[in-house]
Amino acid sequence: MSLLSAFDALSPLSGGLDLLLILLSILTSGFTAALGAGGGVLMIMALAQVMPAAALIPVHGMVQLGSNVGRTAMTWRHVDRATLLAFLPGVALGALAAAWLLIRLPAGVLELCIAAFVLFTLWGPGLSGRILGGGGILVVGAITTLLSSLVGASGPMVAAFIKQRQEGRLAKVATFAACMVAQHLTKAFVFGAAGFVFHEWLGLILAMVGAGFLGTWLGLRLLRRLSDRRFDHLCRLVLTLLSLRLAWLGMARLWSG
Numbered sequence: 488m489s490l491l492s493a494f495d496a497l498s499p500l501s502g503g504l505d506l507l508l509i510l511l512s513i514l515t516s517g518f519t520a521a522l523g524a525g526g527g528v529l530m531i532m533a534l535a536q537v538m539p540a541a542a543l544i545p546v547h548g549m550v551q552l553g554s555n556v557g558r559t560a561m562t563w564r565h566v567d568r569a570t571l572l573a574f575l576p577g578v579a580l581g582a583l584a585a586a587w588l589l590i591r592l593p594a595g596v597l598e599l600c601i602a603a604f605v606l607f608t609l610w611g612p613g614l615s616g617r618i619l620g621g622g623g624i625l626v627v628g629a630i631t632t633l634l635s636s637l638v639g640a641s642g643p644m645v646a647a648f649i650k651q652r653q654e655g656r657l658a659k660v661a662t663f664a665a666c667m668v669a670q671h672l673t674k675a676f677v678f679g680a681a682g683f684v685f686h687e688w689l690g691l692i693l694a695m696v697g698a699g700f701l702g703t704w705l706g707l708r709l710l711r712r713l714s715d716r717r718f719d720h721l722c723r724l725v726l727t728l729l730s731l732r733l734a735w736l737g738m739a740r741l742w743s744g
Contacts, residue, residue, distance in 0.1 A: 498687065504537050505691055510698070511533055512695040512702060516554045516700075516701075516703045517706035518702075519558070519664075520709075520710060522718070522725050523646055523660050523663065523718065523725070523726075524663065524722065524726055527667075528729050534547055542683070542688060544678070545675075548635070548674035549671070549685070549696075551667065551671045552672055552674070553695070553696025554699035554700075554702075554703065555664045555667040557703045558661070558703045559668055561703060561704070562660060563661065566664075567652070567653060567658060570662050570666070573624040573625055573628075577627065578666075578673060580632075581630065581631065581632025581670075581673070584629070585636035599733075599734055599737035602730040602733040610727075624648070627645065631670065635674070636678075641670070643729045643733070645663060645667065646663050647726055649663045649666065650719075656710060656713060657710070657711075
């Protein structure tokens with residue numbers, strides 16, 4: 488049996504594509520661990536090229552769940568528990584809305600909304616203390632969980648908000664990861680209730696999650712070598728580029744729709 492044929496049983500994709508996605512999981516998990524955000528969006532961009540549309544967001548969500556579980560476990564002592572506890576009720580509300588939502592905004596509007604929020608957070612006058620409080624993080628949890636189930640690309644919005652609340656690179660990475668664990672966990676229920684058959688993709692999901700643990704370990708080693716100032720500059724650059732890409736995608740979808 489060849490190496491590629493051994494990967495054929497992992498998913499409905501070919502063994503070669505499965506292997507490439509497993510290697511990609513190492514790269515994107517390391518990217519997020521080292522720079523605070525970005526790996527999830529890079530992953531969904533790649534998955535969109537080879538995966539059926541119906542499987543894209545649920546498979547991406549489960550892979551990101553595993554990746555963020557690993558990152559949270561490795562950085563647990565740096566997690567801001569107050570932020571996480573305020574985020575959880577919003578996640579529950581957003582998941583309920585995603586499960587029952589009947590009317591969707593026109594294609595492209597969601598991406599533009601996410602991009603506008605992130606760019607304002609990074610380059611605007613800053614968010615007020617009230618918005619950054621417990622009520623604000625609850626609202627962000629609800630909105631981003633809803634958006635995540637619809638477009639699978641809310642990570643930059645959560646990361647930009649967490650960046651405003653936290654001091655220190657490890658606290659930002661750890662708290663972001665813990666919040667994303669809660670958010671991606673809801674997708675198992677939302678898409679399971681919608682009838683998505685996860686077991687067809689379970690082998691690939693588990694392999695990518697395992698690869699993600701390795702990527703997270705490597706990324707955290709790099710993170711600890713960065714200064715807070717260097718991390719902030721790189722994180723801001725990554726989030727800005729991702730937001731511009733989302734804005735471009737949103738405008739393209741509006742134009743084609």
